[in-house]
Every structure is written in structure tokens, then in C-alpha cells.
Amino acid sequence: MKTTLRLAERARELDAADPLGGMRQRFLGHDDAEVPAYLDGNSLGRPLAATLERLNDFVRSQWGGRLIRGWDEGWLALPRQIGDQLGEHVLGAAPGQCVVADSTTVLLYKLARAAVAAVSGGGTRNEIVLDRDNFPTDRFVMEGIAEECGLTLRWVEADYDGGVRPEAVAAAVGPQTALVVLSHVAYRSGYTADVPLITEVVHRAGGRVLWDLCHSAGSVPAELDAWQVDYAAGCSYKYLNGGPGAPAWAYVASRHQEDFEQPIRGWLGAGDPFGMGRDYVPAAGIQRMVSGTPPILGMLAMQDMVALIAEAGMDAVRQKSVQLTSFTVEAFDDLLAPLGAVLASPRDPSRRGSHITFDHPASREVTAGLWERGVIPDYRNPDGIRLGLSPLSTSFAETHTGIEAIAAGLGATARP
Numbered sequence: 001m002k003t004t005l006r007l008a009e010r011a012r013e014l015d016a017a018d019p020l021g022g023m024r025q026r027f028l029g030h031d032d033a034e035v036p037a038y039l040d041g042n043s044l045g046r047p048l049a050a051t052l053e054r055l056n057d058f059v060r061s062q063w064g065g066r067l068i069r070g071w072d073e074g075w076l077a078l079p080r081q082i083g084d085q086l087g088e089h090v091l092g093a094a095p096g097q098c099v100v101a102d103s104t105t106v107l108l109y110k111l112a113r114a115a116v117a118a119v120s121g122g123g124t125r126n127e128i129v130l131d132r133d134n135f136p137t138d139r140f141v142m143e144g145i146a147e148e149c150g151l152t153l154r155w156v157e158a159d160y161d162g163g164v165r166p167e168a169v170a171a172a173v174g175p176q177t178a179l180v181v182l183s184h185v186a187y188r189s190g191y192t193a194d195v196p197l198i199t200e201v202v203h204r205a206g207g208r209v210l211w212d213l214c215h216s217a218g219s220v221p222a223e224l225d226a227w228q229v230d231y232a233a234g235c236s237y238k239y240l241n242g243g244p245g246a247p248a249w250a251y252v253a254s255r256h257q258e259d260f261e262q263p264i265r266g267w268l269g270a271g272d273p274f275g276m277g278r279d280y281v282p283a284a285g286i287q288r289m290v291s292g293t294p295p296i297l298g299m300l301a302m303q304d305m306v307a308l309i310a311e312a313g314m315d316a317v318r319q320k321s322v323q324l325t326s327f328t329v330e331a332f333d334d335l336l337a338p339l340g341a342v343l344a345s346p347r348d349p350s351r352r353g354s355h356i357t358f359d360h361p362a363s364r365e366v367t368a369g370l371w372e373r374g375v376i377p378d379y380r381n382p383d384g385i386r387l388g389l390s391p392l393s394t395s396f397a398e399t400h401t402g403i404e405a406i407a408a409g410l411g412a413t414a415r416p
């Protein structure tokens with residue numbers, strides 16, 4: 001009880017001192033009594049109030065008012081425009097290298113196919129390196145590509161409460177490596193990979209790297225250009241608050257755009273789409289990543305979040321994120337560890353992203369009960385509870401409320 005009071009007070013102090021605290025008011029539902037703790041913003045970010053207006057206005061004046069003229073008046077350019085904004089404020093990428101399209105799954109396929117085609121070196125580079133702990137879609141897509149293209153998968157192991165380390169990658173790459181596919185922040189443990197070092201290790205072996213930033217974009221700063229990343233992709237409905245099913249983004253470094261041949265050739269990735277020509281001639285630059293008609297409605301919301309991140313600055317966002325995860329680890333030690341929960345995320349803040357995972361045998365049962373009461377963490381098979389701390393929409397008090405409720409739930413299952 002004493003611990004709980006002290007933690008509650010700490011949460012209040014941290015909220016009071018938080019320079020970004022006021023931004024939470026700009027999200028819808030933050031004061032909703034029905035959801036006392038939303039700790040799953042890393043799976044689906046909350047909407048911004050500005051988004052409600054933007055959607056309303058778009059349907060009324062843009063779609064309703066401009067009709068088909070809208071395509072020429074800006075919609076066709078939107079995927080690249082938002083890509084550039086993401087590059088500037090979130091990803092550390094100069095203009096012309098990012099585009100919004102498809103889903104992460106589809107973009108991973110397109111990027112990886114293009115990458116292995118570009119580096120296969122007459123068939124001698126025939127391996128894709130990936131890790132067992134990566135998100136299922138990443139593994140499934142690479143398994144499919146390996147089958148389709150006659151490549152071999154080389155698996156690296158990741159530490160359970162950590163992730164893939166540079167030494168593990170160094171031991172796996174060589175003259176046979178075409179591509180390495182890894183996550184910047186591991187979806188389960190939250191481990192933050194050393195992107196610049198691993199990228200360098202792969203380049204020294206003559207391969208290329210495709211980084212998945214689904215769990216970092218918008219919460220952990222990225223410097224794709226400075227880190228010499230080859231290809232990257234990520235979704236926009238997690239820390240970029242683009243809404244359910246919002247299209248993903250892809251990055252192709254300028255130096256790789258000329259030999260970039262993605263497998264889903266479509267008319268809007270062609271150089272002269274309205275020429276309705278006979279042959280596919282790819283567009284110059286990042287536009288060739290596009291296949292078909294861009295999902296404009298789906299890319300409206302993320303613009304509000306990118307604007308908010310630009311206003312806050314990624315460094316400040318990261319600082320808040322580190323404070324939130326540190327407070328969560330502190331609360332974990334005080335309230336959850338005594339109940340038998342085991343931390344499955346790094347303790348070193350510099351090596352973790354914006355979520356904390358722990359294991360407890362009653363995770364599934366307890367999470368189901370909490371969801372009904374509006375305390376929303378994420379259950380991860382088989383025993384994990386993941387606490388996603390979206391820096392701009394999550395308060396310390398809310399985090400404390402959630403962890404206290406989880407502790408009460410776990411405590412109740414322990415009683416005979």
C-alpha cells in the first residue's frame with residue numbers, strides 16, 4: 001500500500017513536470033472514464049481531435065467538392081509528400097526516399113524482392129538472414145520469397161529479454177548474404193537494435209539490410225540516411241496514429257533507386273501512367289515503389305500525428321518515452337515482480353523502445369478481465385503482457401493506474 005501511494009505520487013510529479021503533458025489533451029478519448037488506462041497505443045494509436053476535422057473536411061470539400069479533379073490537385077502526390085514529412089520529422093531521411101503505400105506486409109515483400117534481385121550477384125548471394133523472434137509477418141514473407149526465388153534462410157537467435165546483437169549478425173553474414181531483415185525495435189521484448197553498427201556489419205560482408213521500424217517510428221528517433229540504411233518499412237497505425245488499416249511507408253535509399261525493381265508492377269509506379277502505354281517503364285525515384293491507386297482516405301490521419309511529432313520534436317518524444325518505460329520498470333519491480341511476474345524487456349533504457357513486456361502464467365486470463373473494464377494492456381502469446389507507452393498520448397498517472405489494476409488482477413489469481 002505504501003509502495004502504491006509513493007508510486008501514485010511519483011506519477012503525479014512526473015506528469016506535472018512533463019513538458020509534453022499538455023499534448024495529451026489533443027487526442028480523443030483521453031478523459032474517457034470508460035478507459036482509465038490505454039496501454040496499447042503501440043498496437044493502435046489513439047486518434048487526434050484534429051483528425052476528426054480533417055476527415056470531415058476531406059469528405060465534404062475534397063472528395064465531395066473536387067471529385068475526380070482531386071487526383072490532379074494533390075491526391076496523387078500525397079504518398080510522396082507524406083513520405084517526405086515522415087522522412088524529415090520521424091525517420092531522418094532526405095526527401096525523395098520515402099513513400100506511403102500498401103501495408104507493411106506487402107511493402108516488406110516488394111522491398112525484399114527488389115533487394116535480392118539487385119544483389120544476387122549472378123546467384124552467389126543466395127541467403128536471407130533473419131531472426132526467429134521477428135514479427136510473424138516478416139518471417140512469413142521471407143519464407144515465401146525464399147521458396148519463390150530459391151533462396152536459403154539463415155536464422156539468427158535473439159536473446160529472450162533482448163534482441164539481435166551485432167555479433168550474432170556478424171557470425172551469420174558472408175559472401176553468400178544477399179539481404180538481412182531485422183526489426184529496429186523488437187515487437188515483443190522492446191529491444192532496440194544497434195542499427196548503424198549492424199548495417200555496417202552487413203555492408204562489410206557485401207549484403208544489404210531491410211529494417212522494419214513498425215515498433216519504433218514515432219517513438220524512437222531514426223537516422224536512416226546517417227545510418228546508411230538500404231531499405232526500411234513500417235506501419236503508421238502504431239506510434240504514428242494513422243488509424244486502423246492505415247497504409248504503411250517504405251524507404252529506399254537514393255543510391256539504390258536506379259536498380260530498384262519491385263515485383264508488383266502497376267500503372268501508378270510507371271513513368272507515364274496516363275499515357276496508357278503498352279510497356280511498363282518504371283517511374284524515376286521512389287514513385288516506382290507504388291503499384292496501384294493510393295489509399296488517400298487511409299493516409300489522412302497520420303498527417304496530424306506527424307505534425308504533432310514535428311511540434312514536439314523527436315528528441316523530446318524519446319525523452320518522454322524513456323521516462324515512461326523507466327517508471328513502468330520501477331512500478332513493475334514494486335508491484336508485479338513480487339507476484340511472480342518476470343521482466344522480458346531490457347533494463348537499460350538506451351536499449352529499449354517504448355514498450356515493456358513481462359511474463360506471468362495468468363497473463364491471458366487477467367488481460368481479458370481488464371479489457372472489459374477499460375484497462376487495456378496487450379496480451380502476447382503465451383504468457384506475456386505488453387505495456388505500450390505512446391509518448392504523446394500516455395500519462396504517468398494512466399500508466400500507474402494500469403499497472404495497479406494488473407497487479408490486483410494477478411494478485412487475485414494467486415489466491416487459493
Ligand SMILES: *Cc1c(COP(=O)(O)O)cnc(C)c1O
Nearest residue numbers: 103104105135137187212214235
Ligand atoms: C505491426 C507489425 C507489422 C504489421 O504488418 P501489417 O502488414 O501492417 O499487418 C509487421 N511487422 C512488425 C515488426 C510489426 O510490429
